[in-house]
Amino acid sequence: MPRGPELERLYDEHAQALYAFLLNLTRDDADTRDLLQEIFVKLARDEKLLSNVRHERAFLIRLAHNAAIDLIRRRGTRERTRDNFAAEFSSPFAPASDPDEETFRANLSAALAELPPDQCAVVHLKLWEGLTFEQIAAALELSPNTAASRYRYGIDKLRGRLRPLYDEMKRTER
């Protein structure tokens, strides 16, 4: 069982990544906090949970992903309306001082919220965790090909949704 200092180390090393991942999937601060706490309570209770784990981060991402998917299923009708009110949900991105950048982040946040959770998870791990498809596949218990195809579908949707804004921003930057 991870003792106090061990729990603190786990939190300091992984909580930020888990927080961003969970927030991107749940889009709710309270749910994200509950799931993050659930993960650490589980780690504290089960002494064997991390005993044979080689990659802590991948294992914790798997725990977070499973917990988030369970939550999304429990939400039911609430989750089905997520697309319509995506803008009202918590953004996983930090606020920007530049208005154009802020607009881009808001649109990106809304576009990510429209993705199915499976695609959103892969896109998040690839873009903001910098994991390879093999690592994503291991963390989410998928084949690398499935991870790659989910990423491609997700990116294509984001590109389609953000293209006008992105092109305009590129023009102004020149």
Place this chain on the structure above:
Amino acid sequence: MNEEMDQFERRLSRQPLRRAPAEWRAEILAAARDAQAVQPAARVTHRSWLSILNTQFATILWPCPKAWAGLAAVWVLILAVDFSDRDRSRGLAENSAPPPPEVVAQLRLQQRMLTELIGPRESSDADQSKPLAPRPHTERLKILST
């Protein structure tokens, strides 16, 4: 599998993510420690009745285990002797041959005579109140001669 990122993807990956609220750290770690502390108590409450009984017995017997062991040995010895005696008497009864019919007839006759001479051992009040009828002398002699 092409893992190369294009310009659009690189732009997305540069978008900074929100930081977890600092106050969550203490709250979440405290909740985890509480869960850790609660667990042994929960284990105790889920013990089976057999283990509870075992603990109670151990508490009772612990002060003088030799005396309790001696008492248990004495009880085992008493039970063993009792069972062996019971088996022996039952065996004797089963193994003995039935008496010959002449002996049985003689015993019954003696018993009847004794009853007639002494009278029934337990008689009712009605019988006791009745005056004893005198028997003829010849009949009495016949019984004695037999």
